[in-house]
Amino acid sequence: MVISEADHARVTVAVMEAERHTAGEIVTAVAEKSDSYHDAALHWAVLAMLGVPAVLAWRPELAPRIWEGLVESWSPQPAGAPLLVALVGSVLVFLLFRLLFTWQPLRMAMTPGATKTRRVRRQALALFRVGAERRTRGRTGVLIYLSLAEHRAEIIADAAIHDKVPEDVWGEAMAALLGPVRDGRAGDGLVAAIAQVGAVLAEHFPRGENDVNELPDRLIEP
Structure with missing residues (x-):
């Protein structure tokens, strides 16, 4: 499974559209795999x-x-x-x-599923700490991380969002992401997940008049 240039463009547009309605900042990242195992x-x-x-x-x-x-x-x-x-x-x-x-x-x-889940989570947390955590004034960054080989993903929110939004709220976004990924349509899954995350952020963190874009909208491939 690969992420095409068209997928990159679609993800960037989806992030820009989602952030039009919220003060939250969405960061997306896709890795070929999270560990060599x-x-x-x-x-x-x-x-x-x-x-x-x-x-x-x-x-x-x-x-x-x-x-x-x-x-x-x-x-x-x-x-x-x-x-x-x-x-x-x-x-x-x-x-x-x-x-x-x-x-x-x-x-x-042959790697146990629980092991893959832990490695994906670990890699997502490391990327979140580098690329999104405390990188916004209101601590309103969200990372959507997808690991292709494992068909697993993580959604990690910064402090302000974590305090207001329970983790189980991201379940619909995860389902929207992983369903297409299992069918080989990672780009569709990312776009759908971004829309779901954007809707949650818009509800709890509506966009202000002086809001500025603080994190990159492009899809990151670490």
Whole structure:
């Protein structure tokens, strides 16, 4: 899934339109992914590696058979042959899984959903602190953050908005965003979410006569 130049233009227009009616400031950001998830790949590789000695402990007769298949049958089998088979097998399985998990779609598919949710939230908070938090005079900034690979998003509001608007109010905006994203229409989802967020902000923070644009309207791709 990619964000086209046309999507960039549509998002900018949507933010400008939403901010015409509110003193709030909307910041939008889209990331290809929020984490590489190499640690999740490592966990799976270690788990697979530990499966080798577990299988050999369950079926101890396998180790001598494997040894005989690898070494000439007339060669005397050393006492440590089962341990050596387990060690070599564990290393080979670990390396195989590490190689398989260099493919990002597999890492993403095998990473638990709760882990992806936490990583997206962490990345959104970091971006919010840099790009929106306390960057407006009234502390009325809102970040709409979308992470494409995880199909997850976050809406984070600055202090003044957070004090007046419960977090569950953003549920409709999240639904409007993620529905089209799952269909591969990220641009449509962002535009719909911006409209929903703008409506909430206009209700609680109507635009004043001397209001100025304090945060960028363009879509950020960190």
